[in-house]
Amino acid sequence: METINYYLKEFQYFDGYTEIIFNIVDINFDNMTITLAITNQGKISVVEYDLKRDKENNLYFEYGYQNEKIAVDDFETIND
Secondary structure, eight states: OOOOOOTTOEEEEEOSSSEEEEEEEEEETTTTEEEEEEEETTEEEEEEEEOEEOTTOOEEEEETTTTEEEEGGGOBOOOO
């Protein structure tokens, strides 16, 4: 697999009520897990999710009670 630097890439997600910000802390391709810092309503949590692959072989994880699919490729590098 191609080596890509995912560290601290960011993705913003609106869940219908509030904006949630995900920052990648780590991706473990051996265990197929992603560790994220999640900012939700001013609270920051560090959570690990299982990575999955879709039919096109793209990586994603499922978030929230509706198991919303969030693609790893949708994360962007944020430059201040």
